[in-house]
Amino acid sequence: HAKHVGGDTFQFYSDNLQACTVERLQLENDLRKAIREEQLAVYFQPKLDVRTGQVCGAEALVRWRHPSLGLIAPAAFITLAEETGLIAAIGEYVLREACRNACQWREAGLDELRVAVNLSAQQLRQGNLVSLVRGILQETGLAPHLLELELTESLLLDNLDSTLLTLNQLKSLGVGLAIDDFGTGYSSLSYLKRLPVDSVKIDQCFVSDLPREGEDAAIIRAIIALAHALDLRVVAEGVEEHAQLAFLKAQQCDEVQGYLISPPRDAAAFERLLVEQQALA
Ligand code: C2E
Ligand code: MG
Ligand code: MG
Ligand code: MG
Numbered sequence: 001h002a003k004h005v006g007g008d009t010f011q012f013y014s015d016n017l018q019a020c021t022v023e024r025l026q027l028e029n030d031l032r033k034a035i036r037e038e039q040l041a042v043y044f045q046p047k048l049d050v051r052t053g054q055v056c057g058a059e060a061l062v063r064w065r066h067p068s069l070g071l072i073a074p075a076a077f078i079t080l081a082e083e084t085g086l087i088a089a090i091g092e093y094v095l096r097e098a099c100r101n102a103c104q105w106r107e108a109g110l111d112e113l114r115v116a117v118n119l120s121a122q123q124l125r126q127g128n129l130v131s132l133v134r135g136i137l138q139e140t141g142l143a144p145h146l147l148e149l150e151l152t153e154s155l156l157l158d159n160l161d162s163t164l165l166t167l168n169q170l171k172s173l174g175v176g177l178a179i180d181d182f183g184t185g186y187s188s189l190s191y192l193k194r195l196p197v198d199s200v201k202i203d204q205c206f207v208s209d210l211p212r213e214g215e216d217a218a219i220i221r222a223i224i225a226l227a228h229a230l231d232l233r234v235v236a237e238g239v240e241e242h243a244q245l246a247f248l249k250a251q252q253c254d255e256v257q258g259y260l261i262s263p264p265r266d267a268a269a270f271e272r273l274l275v276e277q278q279a280l281a
Pocket of ligand 4: 181
């Protein structure tokens with residue numbers, strides 16, 4: 001309960017249910033406004049092809065440019081967005097922005113890059129996801145094989161039957177599918193065979209202590225061997241050090257993503273990175 005501290009001033013405590021409700025309502029209202037007033041921005045983080053050393057794609061990551069709080073990371077608002085249904089509007093916005101930008105990279109004469117978009121559980125259960133994706137591809141003109149959708153393990157496994165139906169419909173549009181944060185969920189390895197995915201992204205928790213941590217190194221070797229045996233590409237997330245990249249390269253990891261290559265950048269800064277790379281090549 002709110003503690004009345006005099007006059008019309010209330011003091012709220014974050015472990016207090018009512019205070020939380022008030023804070024949540026405030027946040028929810030701010031988020032609605034953010035969508036309306038276009039305070040959301042899509043940042044892009046490059047993915048590097050380990051063999052060629054070239055940027056081969058980018059992950060779209062949403063940010064909230066809050067008028068007074070500054071740049072807010074998705075961890076602070078995605079859960080609320082899911083609980084309130086606002087994720088539908090946010091997800092559609094991110095998808096459209098990602099496809100639109102990927103087309104622009106091509107028009108700027110840059111090499112063909114894939115763009116990856118994260119999907120939430122809510123979006124996967126939304127009845128219109130497949131037609132939404134199809135519509136945005138048509139509207140933006142992005143070739144379907146240049147779009148990849150990232151889904152987490154746990155999200156894939158609840159409601160497996162209806163999920164499989166949706167994933168197969170997405171596949172038949174021609175888009176790529178990736179399992180995000182691989183290794184952190186509860187998926188039985190046998191599901192890997194049933195899911196129509198093209199790649200797995202090794203979660204950064206296995207990467208951060210490489211190559212010193214022997215058990216993480218063993219897990220990564222095993223994931224790469226399994227994924228390659230199933231004809232899946234492997235992307236490592238959260239690569240921050242040269243030694244990590246060298247280890248992953250030696251293990252034949254296909255792609256890496258992380259601060260070592262670049263943090264997520266806004267669209268203009270990302271395009272500058274591409275232009276610089278192309279000039280060097
Ligand atoms: P994710 O999809 O696993 O994205 C990778 C996260 O790792 C990003 O955090 C990225 O900024 C961060 N990262 C990248 N390289 C490094 C590194 O070298 N070291 C460390 N420590 N971190 C690194 P971010 O942008 O804060 O996003 C967090 C999560 O929020 C994402 O995890 C994703 O699950 C979710 N998310 C982001 N954008 C969207 C979106 O548009 N829709 C949905 N549904 N979820 C999103
Ligand atoms: Mg992701
Ligand atoms: Mg991830
Ligand atoms: Mg993550």
